[in-house]
Every structure is written in C-alpha cells, then in structure tokens.
Amino acid sequence: MTPYEFRLAVRTHDFRGPTAGHCGEYAQANLAILPESHAHDFLRFCHANPKACPLLGVGEPGDFRVAMLGRDIDIRNDVPAYNVYRYGELSERVGSLEAIWQDDFVVFAIGCSFSFEHMLALEGIALRHVEARCNVPMYRTRRENRRAGVFGGELVVSMRPMRGPDAIRAVQITSRFPAVHGAPVHIGDPAELGIADLARPDFGDAVAIRAGELPVFWACGVTAQTALMDAKLPLAIAHAPGHMLMTDITNASLAVF
Template sequence: MAFDPGSAAHLVRLEARSGALSGPTANLAPGFVQANLAIMPRELAYDFLLFCQRNPKPCPLIGVSDAGAPLIEALGHDLDIRTDVPRYRVWENGKLVAEPEDITGIWRDDLVTFAIGCSFSFEEALLAANVPVRHIEDDTNVPMYRTSIEAVPAGVFSGPLVVSMRPMKPEDAIKAVQITSRFPSVHGAPVHIGDPSTIGVKDIFEPDYGDAVRIENGEVPVFWACGVTPQAAIAQASPAFSITHAPGHMLVTDLVNAALTI
C-alpha cells in the first residue's frame, strides 16, 4: 500500500520521534486511524493474539509485527514502533516501572507488537455529525475506567474490561450509537449508557486512566470498550517484561478512518 510521506499522520509521528510531542493524541491528524499498542515477547504472543480474538470489542487488531521488527508496514510510511508514540509504558512482572518517550534502548529481537484500534478514530465522525466530544472541547485526555465486566480469558491473559467515557445529551448518545456502530475496527458501538455503577464504576469523576471531564445537566455518560484493556490484562498476567502506549498517547497511522467503516 502506498502512503503519502507528507501526511498529517506522518508529521505527528515525526513530532513524537523528535520529542516535540509528548502529550495525548486526541484530535491530532483528523482522518487518520490511531492505534493502541501492546508489545511483548514472542513466547506470549499466541496467548495475546487469542485474547484479542476472544475480545474483539476492546481489542480490535489492526496490525501485528514480526518478532523483533520495529515497524508494521501495513500501518504507515516511515513508521518506527520504538520512537513514534508520544509516551510509552514499560512493565516488569506486571508492575509499571517507567513511562519513557522512546523505547529504542530497551528494544529486543523477540518483541512482537500488536496494534489495536482506538476510539479516537471514530471521534472525527462524531464531530462531523455535530456530536460534541468533551475531552476534545476541554483539551484533556479521555477518561477511562476499569469495570466489573470480565474479559474472556486466553492463556495467561485475563482481567477487567476497560472503558472510555464521553458525556452526551440523550439525543447525541443516540446519534453516537448509530455512528460508531459503523466502526467495529475501532471498538464500534458503546457497551453501556447511563448509570456507571451498573458496570462497576464507583466514581465517574475519578477515572482509573486519563482525566475527569465535566458532565453537564441533562447529559448521560456513554461508555465504549477501550484499548487500555490489554494493560489491565498485562498487569494481571504479570509477564517479566512488556511495553504498551501510555493511555491516550497513541500511534497515529497512515490508514484513513473512512476505510474502516462498514
């Protein structure tokens, strides 16, 4: 597949590579697909692939690398997994030990990268339909929560479903369901609308990841399955070594959102 070397997505990756960009990527390079990352040793790759297959809502795969390869050619021009994400997370024995902006120094020849669709990709369609997206309005990271819903286990991987939340007026929530249903490769339709306690979220203003956002009178919280779910599964599986993106800090690919619609 031929990609435009001067695309907005490529420019975002170059900013991340240079260190000029270290913050969240929501609403950057509109029109281009963003991806969550899970990077782990080859010995765990089959279990994780099976985990993604069994949990397609939170873990819709859009690319997998060869072992040791720092790129996924199908996702972009001049793309380097080790440098092109604004911020990473490094895990050892299930514990978060670092949040670097570059993982070149810790890269290994046995690492396999999984790229997972991200809900930031369908936000372009929401905005085009005049459905407000609060964290974009307020220039914050999207709020994300661990729920009481268990993902389907696979091998060593199991854990809670993580969701992202966007508050909306009921009429906008209906539009959002219709719009995001057309994007199954980036989480698709919401998994829950309304009372957060129903899915085990105790305090909507205390997200487990990202930033809290204001919820105005008459709005309801709308929850989507989230690609941070693998981070919860990694923490529970406690592999000796793994790497993910920092929540909200995505790999911006050269794929276009329009190509993912059904």
C-alpha cells in the same frame, strides 16, 4: 502534516507530547509489545475481546516496521513516549525502544477512541471532555474479559455524557467502526457495569453530566494495558497514556458500511 511527516517529527524528537488532535483523519493506535512466548495468548485475548481490543495490526516477531500500519514505520522510535513494565510494574518511561528492543518482540496496534471521536465531531456531536480540555473519564468495570492464557481481568470503559438524540446518533456512527471499539457497550445506569461513582474515574478526569444527559459507555483500549500489567510478564511495553502511534490508516477506511 501527513501521518508520515508526523512520525518523522516524533522520531527526530521534534514532537514529544500527547498526540490527541493531530492528523485527525487518521487512526491513532494503542501499542502493546511483548515477547513471542506470550504473543499468541495476547492475540487470542484481543480476538476474544474485540470491543475493547480491536486489532489494527500485528507485526512479525522481531519486526519493528509493521508495514500494514504505515509507510516506513519504526515502532522503536515513532511513539513519543513508551511505558516499560517489568513483572507488571511500570519500571521506566522512555522516548525510544532501541536500547531494549529484542528480536522476539511482537507488536500489537489496537484501535483508539480518537478515531470515533473524530467521526462524532464531524457530525456535530459535542464531547464534554474535549470542551473541558481534559482526558476522557475511564472506569474499571466488574465485567470480566474473556480469558486467554495469562491475560484476563475486567473491561475498562470510557464515558461520554450525551443527550438522548446524540446518544442514538453516536450509536449509529460508532457502529460503523468496529476497528475502533464500535458501538457503546452500555447507556444509562452505571451500576449495571459495577461502577459505583461516575465522579471518581479510575483513569482520566471526571466530567459533568448535565440534566437530561445519559452516560454513554464505550469499551476502552486501556483494557489491553491493564490485562498486560495484570499478567505480570517479565517484560512488556505499551505507549505512555495519550502518546499514541500515528498510522497511515484513514478513519474513513475503517467504516464497515
């Protein structure tokens, strides 16, 4: 199935679930949608925090067809589930935005770790949360994001345990892909990030860290979502966790070298 066909299946409600594992060669995107009044600040926020919020595309105000992301996209219907936030609280989970779309909405598509995980898997690096069929563990850190207007908060990271040689190879591979979080932000001691207990992630699921393995931490797109919620805008929209936007952008095309 091509990404285009996948989006049509979503649009017609033939597909409704989490998007992990589909169209593996293509980039999936975190989605943030907010009124134009705060869009400039959010764009500045993403630009100032590129490891956590690398932008794959930004739409024109009111445009739900963000052509740079793929053929014939309809952002209002091409994501399997959306979270609608009002004043920072989750108010509804919806399967379409047609009923609430506004002419001043600006779409932000932010790179997703599925892309670099695909590249790691191609090189034979096993990922514990994939083996365990659970979500990657994610942690709020005490590392403050660079603030832009109402958007701030702390960095959220994902963690993947690896043996040393795999960690080295993973740094090399993910360094090639700054558009999908790039190189890790930390290896080793979680206390340096202000993480008290790896067994208790703030999002996702805990995974085992075996003898001889190091925790390897990447900046996580959830950072954008927590910044959006913390800003307590009257209205903001994001994809529901795990239910990403499938783009026509190949992961391979995102390599900077």
